[in-house]
Amino acid sequence: MMTLISTAISFLMGGLPKILDFFQDKSDKGHELALARMQTERELELRKAGFEAQERVEHIHTEQLQIQSDAQSKQTLINAQQAEMQALYAHDMSLNEGTSTWVKNFRALVRPIITYGFFFLLVAIDAGLFMYGWNRNTDFKTLADLLWDNETQALFASIIAFHFGGRAFGK
Secondary structure, three states, rough: OHHHHHHHHHHHHHOOHHOOOOOOOHHHHHHHHHHHHHHHHHHHHHHHHHOHHOOOOOHHHHHHHHHHHHHHHHHHHHHHHHHHHHHHHHHHHHOOOOOOHHHHHHHHHHHHHHHHHHHHHHHHHHHHHHHHHHHHHOOOHHHHHHHHHHHHHHHHHHHHHHHHHHHHHOO
């Protein structure tokens, strides 16, 4: 049960930005719907007053403004995302200023070393415990249940769901 919960949470955390974008898009569409209702009410009032030609002009003008507004908001969002990434890269590059090549390379290897270190530590512990149990004539099912318990399953499921879920949402 814990495995399923941690997998679902990790998968959703990887896609959290897309989920937030969904709610923002829903809010934007609600705003557009309110504007459309107001425009429809205005058109009905204009028709009652006999201003159908003016209504057409206003409708075309409103559509043009909406298209321009949508394009500008999308471009603004894209520009903001690009600016954020450039600022992150600039900050990361500024940390490397004045340092030697081996320090730069070491900084780039910190995360992979920690990740591989924990993975190989887990493999070494599991292999050692498996050999210990096997030499004591413990049956395979008991060993498998001891080595691949719920906590280990939840840990692996969380890591895989976070990394691959984040990549799936990122596309």
